[in-house]
Amino acid sequence: xxxxxxxxxxxxxxxxxxxxxxxxxxxxxxxxxxxxxxxxxxxxxxxxxxxxxxxxxxxxxxxxxxxxxxxxxxxxxxxxxxxxxxxxxxxxxxxxxxxxxxxxxxxxxxxxxxxxxxxxxxxxxxxxxxxxxxxxxxxxxxxxxxxxxxxxxxxxxxxxxxxxxxxxxxxxxxxxxxxxxxxxxxxxxxxxxxxxxxxxxxxxxxxxxxxxxxxxxxxxxxxxxxxxxxxxxxxxxxxxxxxxxxxxxxxxxxxxxxxxxxxxxxxxxxxxxxxxxxxxxxxxxxxxxxxxxxxxxxxxxxxxxxxxxxxxxxxxxxxxxxxxxxxxxxxxxxxxxxxxxxxxxxxxxxxxxxxxxxxxxxxxxxxxxxxxxxxxxxxxxxxxxx
Numbered sequence: 001x002x003x004x005x006x007x008x009x010x011x012x013x014x015x016x017x018x019x020x021x022x023x024x025x026x027x028x029x030x031x032x033x034x035x036x037x038x039x040x041x042x043x044x045x046x047x048x049x050x051x052x053x054x055x056x057x058x059x060x061x062x063x064x065x066x067x068x069x070x071x072x073x074x075x076x077x078x079x080x081x082x083x084x085x086x087x088x089x090x091x092x093x094x095x096x097x098x099x100x101x102x103x104x105x106x107x108x109x110x111x112x113x114x115x116x117x118x119x120x121x122x123x124x125x126x127x128x129x130x131x132x133x134x135x136x137x138x139x140x141x142x143x144x145x146x147x148x149x150x151x152x153x154x155x156x157x158x159x160x161x162x163x164x165x166x167x168x169x170x171x172x173x174x175x176x177x178x179x180x181x182x183x184x185x186x187x188x189x190x191x192x193x194x195x196x197x198x199x200x201x202x203x204x205x206x207x208x209x210x211x212x213x214x215x216x217x218x219x220x221x222x223x224x225x226x227x228x229x230x231x232x233x234x235x236x237x238x239x240x241x242x243x244x245x246x247x248x249x250x251x252x253x254x255x256x257x258x259x260x261x262x263x264x265x266x267x268x269x270x271x272x273x274x275x276x277x278x279x280x281x282x283x284x285x286x287x288x289x290x291x292x293x294x295x296x297x298x299x300x301x302x303x304x305x306x307x308x309x310x311x312x313x314x315x316x317x318x319x320x321x322x323x324x325x326x327x328x329x330x331x332x333x334x335x336x337x338x339x340x341x342x343x344x345x346x347x348x349x350x351x352x353x354x355x356x357x358x359x360x361x362x363x364x365x366x367x368x369x370x371x372x373x374x375x376x377x378x379x380x381x382x383x384x385x386x
Contacts, residue, residue, distance in 0.1 A: 317351025
């Protein structure tokens, strides 16, 4: 903060800023009174934040950071202060997300004050320290499971290093937002005859649709996917702002929805009839996705390239389908489509009627059992890191 506030500032704000150097508690009290008024100047949040930082009052600093981010969601100082508070509580993963968001916001900002620039230099060091702690945590957890660089595959070792931030994977078509497992073929689509379980699944598509139609009428059965939490935005894409996309969840990030699976017993049994990834807090996933007319998921890349995604269309409109790396395929009822969602893809229903698809993940046939188990241990380590 400047020691001498500009003369063109409101007197109340000037007074609060001037008090920061000698009496941060008084400056904070002045800011609080101003913020309690009607339509307060958001700069009072900044004064309150600097005061709480000087007083090392982390609980109040988090309240201030939340208030500032409510008033200005991309406020650099708000993001930094929120991250600082999360870090103090040991929530390093969430802290890293906010620190990274602060750096992104700074890239889009005009000239920044020198104190903020110094804060951003500190942020870079904080991120590096979190990465080191994260790497040590992952390595320690894997070693506790008997997985070491000496007894794992080169592909797994590189995937671990990329996740830990000590290795930069080559950039190709596959650009997963979380985990890159190297050496996998960059195929947009896998044909149905690549899998011996396809015929049985497709033959049951009418029964699967019947189970969905019976289940969807239950109160609250379909969950909107149009509203996403702040922490879900890290992948930079998805269904934000599209309330016309909804889902009947069967498996959600590795956790079964037992009530929903009980409503769809044949579908549940079929999902157990082929290999699926077993990654704690991530996979398996399975759900009926309902697309209202004129609904689109914008181009995005998925979390992982260590799994494939299957679509079994059940209800189709005149114009629905997907494109992977620009290669378009139309949905046909009862005809399975398997694709690599780590490659940029988009999905749409441009018709005038709804479309429904059973979506699920599939274990990569190229990854052997030993690496599948090692990946499961790695995701367990990720999940246990705060």
